[in-house]
Amino acid sequence: MARRDGPDGPGARKVGLWVFMAVVTSLFMLFSVAYVMRMATADWQPLRYIPWQLWLSTAVLALASAAWELARRAAQQGRARMADWTDSADIERGPRAGAAGDGAARRAGLLACALSLAFLAVQLWAWQAMTAMNVTVNGNPASSFFYLLTGLHGLHVCGGLVAAVLAGVSARRGKAAFATFAAHAALCARYWHFLLLLWLGLFALLFLVTPDLVQVVCESVGIRPPQAR
Template sequence: MTTLHVLPGQAAWWPGPGPERQAVRRAGLWVLTGVISMLFFLFGAAYVMRMAVADWRPLPVVPWQLWCGSALLLAASMAWQLAWRAASRGRELAATLAVAVACASSVLFLGAQLWAWQAMSGRDLTVAANPANSFFYLITGLHGVHVIGGLVAAGLAAWPLVRGGGVLRASGGIELCARYWHFLLVLWLAMFAMLFLVTPAVVQAVCGIT
């Protein structure tokens, strides 16, 4: 049976510090990622169904900036994993450096995405030019919003490291950030493949539409 440690001014249903509270936070993260996954699934379904309309024109190119962004997001995910490992072992300096690399890579990822938008606009691939373009900006922009939200949470999680001497206290939050960034990476790769590999011809072949 789970024991609840109730502190003064703390709600009776909220677990106290330690494994119980971390378990609640993990469950909350699972719920969050489930909701986000469903949101992107619905946009993906709308994207595929919209292809059936005659005015659909697939995106002609993959901006090279997006390849760089993918590499940066992969680096951020790996850095969070290293930060989690270092924090769980009490290695404060290594954890701090890994968190810094993860956050910097994430910010650069957002910059690469904005650069890709600028490059596409320069080729007249604007939001209003075609429905496929609109979905591209919508989906990549929505993913970017979730990265920004993750960075805000990362700042809160890493605060004990900034104050110094709090690596073990920060380890729980760093674990959640690592899990979240792994999710963001998988989500980005899935969206990337959908936007540039799924075409009306592919949908027709898979669904058997003639």
């Protein structure tokens, strides 16, 4: 009889992650709608300056996402070799191949975590650059949204880092532990891909979406655009 996946099994974690990402997406969509609606107010001043640090942080987050993908693939390959351990004609080669995949996956995971920390540091650097340009939290509605949305995204990156570290610590060496780590690496890769897509959407919203663009889009789909007041 096949073993059913319990509440703490890989299947339950996958479903939980999908539900969590759906909730986070809904949250940011609500903030995005509020951002667009706020453009119609008379005190709206769009963000005209994009600090180069934000381009750097975008590249760093993309590298972190890629590193988690490498960790996922290495863990998947190592897990497959571990599974074939007993079927291997060379009893010594199976464990060595699995251990190599384990090490590669963990190194890629550590690199991804380091890059994520670098992303957060560069985001703080970008905040300093924006403040130096007199773009402050209470300066105008657009700047307030900038700090709110980028800060909220950064909190979700921090949460992902905590979960990744706890998962790495709980999955020690060994065949069964590596299978658990492989499942965790797959979840981390999916979450970091989500964080990257979310950040790209926020970047476009903050610096590319303008009141004129909103009006054109609304008119093209037959929706009444927000009116200035």
